[in-house]
Amino acid sequence: MPVPHLSTALRGPILDLENRIINAMPTIEHWMRGKWREYTVPFYCSVDLRNSGFKLAPVDTNLFPGGFNNLNPDFIPLCVQAMMNAIEKICPDTHSLLLIPENHTRNIFYLQNIATLQNIMQRAGLNVRIGTLLPEVTTAIDIDLPDGQSIQLEPIVRKNNQLGVENFQPCAVLLNNDLSTGIPEILQNLNQIVIPPLHAGWATRLKSNHFAAYDRIALEFSDLIGIDPWLINPRFSSCGEINFHEKQGEECVAAAVDRIISVIRKKYQQYGVKEDPFVIVKADSGTYGMGIMTVKNGTEIYKLNRKQRNKMAVVKEGLQVSHVLVQEGVYTFETINQAVAEPVIYMIDRHVVGGFYRVHTGRGIDENLNAPGMHFVPLAFETTCLEPNASQPNIIPNRFYAYGVVARLALLAAALELQQTDTSDAKLSSA
Numbered sequence: 001m002p003v004p005h006l007s008t009a010l011r012g013p014i015l016d017l018e019n020r021i022i023n024a025m026p027t028i029e030h031w032m033r034g035k036w037r038e039y040t041v042p043f044y045c046s047v048d049l050r051n052s053g054f055k056l057a058p059v060d061t062n063l064f065p066g067g068f069n070n071l072n073p074d075f076i077p078l079c080v081q082a083m084m085n086a087i088e089k090i091c092p093d094t095h096s097l098l099l100i101p102e103n104h105t106r107n108i109f110y111l112q113n114i115a116t117l118q119n120i121m122q123r124a125g126l127n128v129r130i131g132t133l134l135p136e137v138t139t140a141i142d143i144d145l146p147d148g149q150s151i152q153l154e155p156i157v158r159k160n161n162q163l164g165v166e167n168f169q170p171c172a173v174l175l176n177n178d179l180s181t182g183i184p185e186i187l188q189n190l191n192q193i194v195i196p197p198l199h200a201g202w203a204t205r206l207k208s209n210h211f212a213a214y215d216r217i218a219l220e221f222s223d224l225i226g227i228d229p230w231l232i233n234p235r236f237s238s239c240g241e242i243n244f245h246e247k248q249g250e251e252c253v254a255a256a257v258d259r260i261i262s263v264i265r266k267k268y269q270q271y272g273v274k275e276d277p278f279v280i281v282k283a284d285s286g287t288y289g290m291g292i293m294t295v296k297n298g299t300e301i302y303k304l305n306r307k308q309r310n311k312m313a314v315v316k317e318g319l320q321v322s323h324v325l326v327q328e329g330v331y332t333f334e335t336i337n338q339a340v341a342e343p344v345i346y347m348i349d350r351h352v353v354g355g356f357y358r359v360h361t362g363r364g365i366d367e368n369l370n371a372p373g374m375h376f377v378p379l380a381f382e383t384t385c386l387e388p389n390a391s392q393p394n395i396i397p398n399r400f401y402a403y404g405v406v407a408r409l410a411l412l413a414a415a416l417e418l419q420q421t422d423t424s425d426a427k428l429s430s431a
Contacts, residue, residue, distance in 0.1 A: 017056060017231050018402045024225040028405060031224055032350070032412075039415035041350045043086055043174070043195045047407040048358070048370070049343045050330035054271050056402060057234045057330050058410040059280070060370075061210055063200045064178040065346060066102070067356065068120065069112035069147070072378035075354035076120060082348035083124040089349070091171045091193055096127040098163055098170040100156070102177045103134050108146060114176060115149035120348075121174075131156035131165045133177065133184055140166075161191040179203045180286055199421050202285045207325045208238035209421060214413035221409055230267055232406055234328035235260050238284055242324050244304065244313040253281060254298035256326040261297070264328055275331060278366050281312070284323035292368045294329060331365050336377055342369050343379065345407035352404040355379045 021028065046065035047058045071079070087097075099118060104110045114130065121128045132153045140154045154165040163173055163186070172193040179187075179201025187198060199205065215233065222229035237260060239252035257279050264277035281301075282292040293312060295301065304312070313321055334341045336359050345355040357377045360369040379400065 017227060018398055020225050020227055021402045021405050022398055025401075027224060028221075031221070032408060035412055036350050039412065039419060041089075042200070042411060042414050042418065043090070044346075044348045045411050045414060046347070046355075047345045047410040049345060049403055049406060050332045051334050051343070051399075051403075052275075052331035053333045054273055055231055055330055056406055057232050058214065058406060059234060059327065059330060060207070061214075061410045061414050062178075063196050063205075063414060064176055066110055066113050066176065067344065067376065068116040068346070069109065070356040070376040070378060071116070071346060071354045072356075076123070078351070079120045079348055079353045080123045082351035082353050083120050083126075085351065086349035087121075087124060087126065090195060093171065095125070096129075096168065096170040097121060098156075098165065098168070098173045099128055099130045100133060100163075100173060100175050100177050101130060101153075103132070105134065105143075105153075111143060111151060112145050112147050112149060115145055115147075115151045117176065118151065119149070127168075127170075129154060129165050129168050129170070131163065133186070156186060158186050161189060163187075163190065163192060175201070177201075197418065197422065199423065200418055204421070205417075206238070206284045206323065207282075208236065208284050208323075210413060210417045211236045211325070211327070213417040213420065214410060217409050217413045217416065232409070234330055235263050236325055236327040238323060238325050240323045242322055244309045244321065247302075250301050253324060253326060254301040256298075257281070257295050257301060258298035260326060260328055278329035280327045280329045280368065282325050282327065282368075283312075283321045284325045286321075292370075294366050294368070329366055332369070333365060340365055340367075340369060341377070343403050345403055347407065347411055350408065350411065352407065355403070355407075 042063055044063075044065055046062045046067065048060040048062075050057060050059050068079075099114065099121070101114045102110060118128050118130065130151055130153055133156065134153075137153055137155050140152050142150060142152050144150045157164050157166065162169065164170055170192075172195060173190070174195050179198065180203065182203045183198050183201065187194065211234070218229050218233040222232065237256035239249055239256060242249035242253065260279050261277045267273075268275070268277060276296060278294055278296045280292060281295055293308065332340055332342045334343070334357070336357055339359045339361040340363055341357040341359045343355055344358055346353050356379055358369045358374050359377055360371065360374045362373050363369050363371065
């Protein structure tokens with residue numbers, strides 16, 4: 001497997017950051033264990049990171065990860081072990097689980113992800129069936145996949161406020177559907193454990209809430225190991241009441257762009273970075289890399305052409321964008337075979353179980369790589385990302401350990417975010 005190459009040699013701030021993380025490993029792991037006593041860890045999660053050689057930061061956190069098929073097959077046993085831990089916490093008596101995927105029947109790569117996820121759970125000792133929300137699926141259908149796996153999609157049955165499929169009453173429901181279009185009625189008011197919780201879906205979740213939580217976690221972590229929080233934290237702002245077609249709310253976006261560019265410019269001067277600062281403007285909810293653009297000056301917002309406005313106005317499932325996140329852009333100076341790459345780290349429970357590089361031959365170092373034409377390269381760990389070596393700086397396992405730490409900070413932020421946005425207790429008390 002190709003090994004990622006950091007096109008800026010590992011030196012300067014990022015090597016210093018890496019060294020500090022490696023040397024503080026016992027302190028970090030002790031602090032993390034304490035945090036998991038405070039918060040409920042999300043069931044699973046993937047984090048998109050960007051490594052610019054001077055900054056290492058998360059730019060997106062997905063609570064319904066859809067790329068298990070892209071993980072290094074050597075790490076499936078690690079996934080199985082982590083899955084056992086995750087299930088044990090949620091439902092110790094669980095032996096059966098209903099998996100609800102996205103409403104894709106033609107996206108073969110996504111279905112391979114579902115097959116891999118089912119395989120991991122079955123190897124963890126669970127009986128797993130796949131229930132689809134697609135109304136046209138009225139009887140079980142079998143789908144053979146190009147990688148040799150196969151899955152069976154079955155229509156969901158709701159009985160006594162519990163979901164199942166024919167002759168199958170599971171203890172819990174696992175969503176691999178991000179609820180972008182809202183929470184279907186069939187999922188509401190269930191007397192059954194649903195993981196992740198419904199308020200983790202994009203119907204209610206905002207990226208700005210997540211990064212506000214990450215701000216808090218990053219500050220505490222930076223104090224713990226004595227670093228500038230900016231090295232692991234992208235600045236951001238958010239704007240509401242946006243309509244790109246009607247040029248509504250543009251002033252807020254343009255002002256936020258200029259404000260964040262000014263902050264980045266000062267930081268670049270402080271660290272001797274020669275690149276031009278940039279920001280990413282993206283929908284405040286949703287996924288699939290839609291509704292995203294790179295901006296280097298606030299005036300660009302007023303000059304968008306019709307095609308750009310159309311691209312920014314709509315995300316997955318044709319949903320209109322009304323809120324945007326204006327986020328500091330983090331260059332990616334990692335390449336695989338000369339193509340721009342960014343690491344995506346996967347976690348089950350609180351365990352890093354691997355990841356892959358998202359690689360795009362047609363995109364630049366300041367652009368979103370989650371776009372048509374991307375491909376994936378499994379992380380080629382010689383050892384796992386949990387085995388750094390403090391006596392040997394500037395080696396791949398150290399970088400992967402640093403990735404795992406920053407990804408777990410984002411996981412921790414997701415836990416804090418979900419705790420803060422959970423209204424279920426309030427709903428129960430008002431019922």
